[in-house]
Amino acid sequence: MASIKDLTERIVNFRDKREWKKYHTPKNLALSLVVEVGELLELLQWMTxxxxxxxxxxxxxxxKLEEELADVAIYLFLLSHELNIDLERAIAKKIRKNEEKYPVDKVKGIYKKYTEL
Ligand SMILES: [Mg+2]
Structure with missing residues (x-):
């Protein structure tokens, strides 16, 4: 399976060959990410x-679900790229932080926020 870094490189290459970088400001990419999340939610709307x-x-x-999930990931990867954020590193860091905030022995089967533990 390709890494986030490899996929981001392919996406950026696709984008740059088409000269679309000028549209990919951080704000535009963040908005596009939300639009794609909306398209994903539309597929789930009204159903249990x-x-x-x-x-x-x-x-x-x-x-359709796969396509919208991919769209969300593509904009997330592009936004991280434009902000010069190593997404793989950021995710690993956040998982470590969550593991410390939510120790298994304190939260197993409980959905409370760490401030309420
Ligand atoms: Mg879409």
Whole structure:
């Protein structure tokens, strides 16, 4: 499987060959990310979680979900790239922070925020 770094390189290459960098300001990319999250949510709208999971086995629905998830990831990777943020490192750092904030013995099966523990 390709790393986030490899995928970002492909996306940036795709973008730069088309001379679209001029549109990819941090604010425009953040807005585009939210637009794509909206498109993803539209696929889930009005259905229960049970209905969503059931529908997920339908090939055409699954394909649409995959496309919107990919769109979200693409804008996330582009935004991180433009802000010069190493997303792999940032995610690893955040996971470590969450592991410290939410020790298994204190939160197992409990959804409380760390400030309420
Ligand atoms: Mg989309």
């Amino acid at each position: 979680d049970e209905e969503i999971l059931k529908k997920c086995v339908e090939e055409s629905y699954r394909e």
